[in-house]
Amino acid sequence: MMTLKLFRNARIYTPIDDGKPLAGNEMGYVAVTEEGALIVEEGYIASIGQEGEILESLPFGEEVEEIDLEGRCIIPGFVDPHTHACFMGTREREFVMRLQGASYLDILKMGGGILSTVDKVRSASKEELYENTKEVVSRAAKTGITTIEIKSGYGLSLEHEIKMLEVIDQLNGNPLDVVPTFMGAHAIPMEYKDNPKAYVELVIDEMIPYVAKRNLAKYCDVFCEEGVFSVEDARRILQAARGYGLGLKLHADEVYDLGGAKLAAELKVDSAEHLLAASDEGLRAMAQNGILAVLLPATAFSLRKPFARARRMMELGVPVALATDCNPGSCYCESMEMVYRLAVLGMGLSMEEALTASTLNAAYAIGMARQVGSLQRGKKADFVVLEGETPGVMAYHLGASNVKEVYKMGKKI
């Protein structure tokens, strides 16, 4: 006989999934159940709501394991829709250089930045890369992340991009849901420095077809930025990826307004990321096409830059999601609690808006909303128990983690 799990005595905060990401005012509509409970069956939510009603609905004669949450707040497990969590080594010295005034693009030009991580990833064995990535992911899980996207992009050759994607694939379901993104167009590798166009051809002609054939990625992403990939390169790479059935993402207008947001709208990508420098015109085009913005406030914070204009985006009707951008360079942060905090205290989101952005909208950004992102019947029982009464505790209590417990498919991580 199968055992049901009953979680009771909880304050449940969850956005409600209506079949599409929430935009504008809707981002603030979060359902609250003060004396709530949920029943978990085989890892999925069988019912959720008022404790009294849930207890009545318990099937007679079934074995039930009861867990008392003692009045604590529960929220959907965080979904982190943008990370570069598969890497080797850290770049602490480079961080110190940045503190002394070197810019991110200066460091990249000197062969540091992404390229120094590329050297370390290339010389690591698949096992070493797996162990390191697994550690990053388990730290992320401790902060309440139950679904995570991870990009390749530190291999920058067919062999090493495949190694990364195989590692990312191995981590899926163990225990987090892991969504793989191919990002061969993350930087121009050293050996193509004098002929960057040839690298773009390699991505289009060899990497994308191979990745698609082996079904190693769900999305393709491009770093569209001055000195990296132009708008025209990005358009060609993403069109090729679409031809092979991959979903599309774009690092857009992070440092300069090159027109990345407009390109995101033109190609109707699944999400556009960063957008620190995006113009109103670009954002309007995104709103008109329903393009999700994935914002990375921990990156702006770590680079000492102003945050993306989240409130303006919401005003214009752009659905907003949040992510860590976890990587060893511009943002060494695997905590969605930290990102939530920055969204509330730095970007001016309400506690409800930041919750929607870091759960349901984040799930839409990586095509996972059917399974995760809100606490509703039929979805996975992925949730976080907070040491507090509302999600706002994560922005209020700054000195410690407020994540008490994390459940993935009803099992404590």
Ligand SMILES: [Zn+2]
């Ligand atoms: Zn990124």
